[in-house]
Amino acid sequence: MARRKGFRWHIAVFLAPAVLVYTAIMIIPLIGTLNLSLFGKGETGRVFVGLANFATLFGDPRWSAAFWNALANNAWFFLVHMLVQNPVGVMLAALLSSPRLRMAAFYRTAIFVPTILSFVIVGFVWKLILSPIWGIAPNMLDAVGLKSLFAPWLGREGTALTTLALVSVWQFVGIPMMLIYAALLSIPDEVIEAAEMDGVTGWPQFWKIKLPLILPSIGIISVLTFVGNFNAFDLIYVSQGALAGPNFATDLLGTFLYRTFFGFQLQLGDPHMGATIATAMFGIILVGVCIYLFAIQTRLRRYQF
Amino acid sequence: MSARHSLPRSIAAHGILITYTLIALFPVFVIVINSFKSRQAIFREPLALPTRETFDLIGFQTVLAQGDFFQYFQNSMIVTVASLFFVLLFGAMAAFALSEYRFRGNSLMGLYLALGIMIPIRLGTVAILQLMVATGLVNTLTALVLVYTAQGLPLAIFILSEFMRNVSDDLKNAGRIDGLSEYRIFFRLVLPLVRPAMATVAVFTMIPIWNDLWFPLILAPSEPTKTITLGSQVFIGQFVTNWNAVLAALSLAIVPVMVLYLIFSRQLIRGITAGAVK
Numbered sequence: 001m002a003r004r005k006g007f008r009w010h011i012a013v014f015l016a017p018a019v020l021v022y023t024a025i026m027i028i029p030l031i032g033t034l035n036l037s038l039f040g041k042g043e044t045g046r047v048f049v050g051l052a053n054f055a056t057l058f059g060d061p062r063w064s065a066a067f068w069n070a071l072a073n074n075a076w077f078f079l080v081h082m083l084v085q086n087p088v089g090v091m092l093a094a095l096l097s098s099p100r101l102r103m104a105a106f107y108r109t110a111i112f113v114p115t116i117l118s119f120v121i122v123g124f125v126w127k128l129i130l131s132p133i134w135g136i137a138p139n140m141l142d143a144v145g146l147k148s149l150f151a152p153w154l155g156r157e158g159t160a161l162t163t164l165a166l167v168s169v170w171q172f173v174g175i176p177m178m179l180i181y182a183a184l185l186s187i188p189d190e191v192i193e194a195a196e197m198d199g200v201t202g203w204p205q206f207w208k209i210k211l212p213l214i215l216p217s218i219g220i221i222s223v224l225t226f227v228g229n230f231n232a233f234d235l236i237y238v239s240q241g242a243l244a245g246p247n248f249a250t251d252l253l254g255t256f257l258y259r260t261f262f263g264f265q266l267q268l269g270d271p272h273m274g275a276t277i278a279t280a281m282f283g284i285i286l287v288g289v290c291i292y293l294f295a296i297q298t299r300l301r302r303y304q305f
Numbered sequence: 306m307s308a309r310h311s312l313p314r315s316i317a318a319h320g321i322l323i324t325y326t327l328i329a330l331f332p333v334f335v336i337v338i339n340s341f342k343s344r345q346a347i348f349r350e351p352l353a354l355p356t357r358e359t360f361d362l363i364g365f366q367t368v369l370a371q372g373d374f375f376q377y378f379q380n381s382m383i384v385t386v387a388s389l390f391f392v393l394l395f396g397a398m399a400a401f402a403l404s405e406y407r408f409r410g411n412s413l414m415g416l417y418l419a420l421g422i423m424i425p426i427r428l429g430t431v432a433i434l435q436l437m438v439a440t441g442l443v444n445t446l447t448a449l450v451l452v453y454t455a456q457g458l459p460l461a462i463f464i465l466s467e468f469m470r471n472v473s474d475d476l477k478n479a480g481r482i483d484g485l486s487e488y489r490i491f492f493r494l495v496l497p498l499v500r501p502a503m504a505t506v507a508v509f510t511m512i513p514i515w516n517d518l519w520f521p522l523i524l525a526p527s528e529p530t531k532t533i534t535l536g537s538q539v540f541i542g543q544f545v546t547n548w549n550a551v552l553a554a555l556s557l558a559i560v561p562v563m564v565l566y567l568i569f570s571r572q573l574i575r576g577i578t579a580g581a582v583k
Contacts, residue, residue, distance in 0.1 A: 010487040011402050018399035018418070018458050021391070025433065025455035026421055032432030092325060095318045103319075109570050110326040113333065116566045118516035120538045121558050124551065125332045134548075136335065136351050170328070202314075223423075231425040234518045238538060254427075261431060262523075271431050278428045289423045 034282065036275035053276040067277070069248055070256040071284075073161055077252060078229040080165035081172075086221060088169070089176025090214075094206060096177070097184040108181070112174035119171075123238030126167045130154055154239065157249040164250055168235055172228075176221045183217040184210060216300050223292040230285050233258060253281050333559060340364050340552035347548055364553030368540070371550070374557060376529070377536035384446050384532060385514050388453035392510050393503055395454070396461030401491050403462070404469040405477070415466070421459030426452065427519060437524055444527040452520050457510040464509075468502035469495060508569050515562065533558060 040049040057063050092111060096104050114122065129136045130153055138150040153163040187210060195201070195209045233254030236244050242264045244251035259267065261274030338354055339347050346359035353359070368374060403415050426433075433452060434443075442448040472495055480490045496503075521535040531539070537558045544550045 008406065008408070011406050011408055013488075014398040014402035014491070015414070017391075018395040018462065019414075021395065021451065021455050022418060022421065022458050025436075025451050026426050026429060029429030029432035029436060030424065030426075032435070033429050036431055088325075092322070095322055098315075098318060101315070101318065107322045107326055109567075111322075111329050112570070113563070113566070114329050116512050116516075116562050117333070117559065118534045118562070119518060120516075120534050120541070121555055124541055124555055125336055128551075129332055129335065134348065134351060139351070227423060227425060231427050233427070237518065271435075275431045278431060282424070282428050285424065285428075 030282075033275045033278050036272060037279040040272050041270075053272055054280075057273070057276050057280065063273075066248070066251070066256060067280070070251045070253045073250065074230055074232075074252045076161060077165045077168070077232065078226060080162060081169060081225050081229055082222065084166065085169040085173050085225065086176050086218065089173050089221070090180050090218070092173070092177045093180035093184055094210070096181055108178075111177060114171045115174035117171065119234035120238050122167065122171050123235050126170075127154065127239050130163070155246060157246050160240070160246060161250045164235060164239065167239075168232070171235075172225075175224075176218075179217055179221055180214055183214040187213050216297075219292065219296055219300055223289060226288045226292075227285055230281060230288070253277070253284075257281065336552055336555050337559065340549070340556040344549055347552070361549070364547075364549030364551075365557075367544070367547060367550040368553045368557060371540065371544075373528070374533070374536065374554075377531050377533040378561070380446060380530060381515060381533040384449045384453065385511055387446075387450045388457060388514050389507055389510055391450070391454040392457035392461050393507060396458050396506065397465050397496060397499070397503065398491070399458070400462045400465035400469055401495060404466040405495075415462075418459055418462050421456070422463060426456045430519070430523060434523060442524075444525050444530050446525065446530055448524045449520055449530075449532075452524065453514045453517075457514070461506045461510060464506050465499060465502055468499050472498050504569070511565075533561075 037053055038048060038050060039046045040052060041047075057067055095101070096108060128134055132138065132150075132152050138147060141147050141150050151159065153159045191209065191213075192205070195205050200208060231254055232252055236250050236252055236255050237258065240250050242255060242259050242262075244255045257274060257277045258264075260277055261269055261271060263269030335351065339351060341355040341361070342359045343361035343363070346353070346355070346361070350359075355361075399418065403411060403418075437443045437448045442451075476494060477490055480494050485493070516534055517532075518534050518538060521530075521532045525531070526535065537554050540554050541551050544554075
């Protein structure tokens with residue numbers, strides 16, 4: 001076709017703006033960042049150092065301790081999302097999709113509200129509510145006789161990260177809820193009716209019929225959660241500052257990258273080490289996405305209706 | 306059928322949903338009611354609604370006197386609307402090319418453009434900042450618009466091309482027989498037909514742009530180019546101990562997003578349930 005008609009200019013015109021902007025602002029800087037991690041600061045500007053930056057990141061005890069700390073925190077942050085956000089999202093979606101539920105539109109709209117708020121708002125709102133000074137959380141616990149349970153959760157090393165992870169879950173639970181809800185609605189009535197004919201209703205129906213059908217959606221949500229969590233930064237920065245206190249207990253890879261690249265307080269900014277950390281994050285995200293694409297997605301059965 | 310709609314079951318469902326709705330809305334409610342109260346009332350009874358005695362606008366007065374919130378709001382609007390325009394226009398054009406024409410490298414191009422859905426643009430920040438410094442775009446809104454356009458394109462192209470595959474070929478071929486150019490077919494025939502999908506993409510693109518803190522902080526932190534997210538973050542950081550001002554600033558930041566959300570929520574839900582993102 002193409003050869004017979006000559007070059008079809010309109011295809012190029014349609015593609016060019018998107019491809020140009022995307023390549024220039026996204027792909028080239030990504031490659032540039034990966035490349036920058038191979039250089040260091042020499043006497044005369046930039047010198048090629050090979051993998052020396054990575055040797056520093058993983059070999060130098062100060063760097064590697066900070067990196068592994070951030071990575072471990074990040075893994076825990078992700079685990080909390082997987083264990084709380086996605087099951088809660090699936091449960092809410094399952095309830096919402098039950099037929100003839102009244103006020104479903106209202107619940108859907110209300111539960112999605114936190115997702116549209118910015119991290120700045122979410123971070124400060126929860127900081128205020130959990131603050132021992134203002135006393136909303138302690139007084140509410142007092143009202144149900146559980147005051148002894150209250151602690152300044154955000155200020156303690158042991159609980160700060162989990163608290164922030166739960167705040168993040170509160171903010172984003174709307175996304176799995178919506179996607180699962182859409183998946184549940186797309187299950188054809190015939191399948192459900194056939195199950196009912198065989199006497200499969202209620203919980204068994206959900207576990208045996210619906211859950212296998214929405215597994216691909218749960219897979220996509222998991223990988224989106226993974227990518228989002230492993231470059232999270234805003235919530236920590238807003239509520240705990242770039243130092244990710246107390247004592248780096250809430251440091252994630254994103255805040256670690258920010259501190260390294262721009263410097264903070266006594267620490268000077270270092271673009272090369274920053275690029276090295278970004279490259280490491282790139283590798284982690286790539287490995288995670290590949291595990292999903294090759295190990296999980298290919299094993300999921302998709303059903304055509 | 307009756308087993309599915311039994312009364313206790315539906316009461317339990319409503320119970321759980323109402324509980325979760327309260328959890329979702331409670332923090333927003335607390336902030337907004339307290340921003341209208343005097344300082345003493347905020348601390349004495351944080352959960353009470355403002356009454357005639359405790360009603361006080363001092364927080365809002367401080368905020369409007371101190372921070373240039375109108376300017377921040379305007380910056381956020383310009384950045385969001387401009388990025389949205391380019392994402393939708395360029396995204397729809399590219400999606401049309403990918404879904405309508407068969408050419409060599411079509412699927413490779415689709416894969417290349419979809420890469421950005423999985424790889425976050427933030428990882429390129431170091432080089433993006435260098436690029437903006439080199440082109441003199443640091444501290445301009447243009448820098449933000451460019452970055453957000455690039456960030457929004459992959460998902461927009463992915464969703465829109467799924468939709469454009471469903472536009473009837475007969476219609477387009479009828480247009481071709483009538484002598485319409487490919488450009489006219491795109492702008493006059495296809496674009497109006499995928500308007501619902503465009504609205505979905507618009508909402509998905511808009512929320513992260515409006516709420517982003519990372520790029521405004523790094524690329525455009527100067528006073529005249531601050532966005533509302535960055536502006537309120539800086540403002541709250543300076544006024545930590547002035548609770549009236551902090552609560553008022555938070556309320557001011559919440560209201561515009563809420564209004565936009567309530568306008569678009571119907572569209573958002575329709576778009577998702579139509580299967581755009583499955």
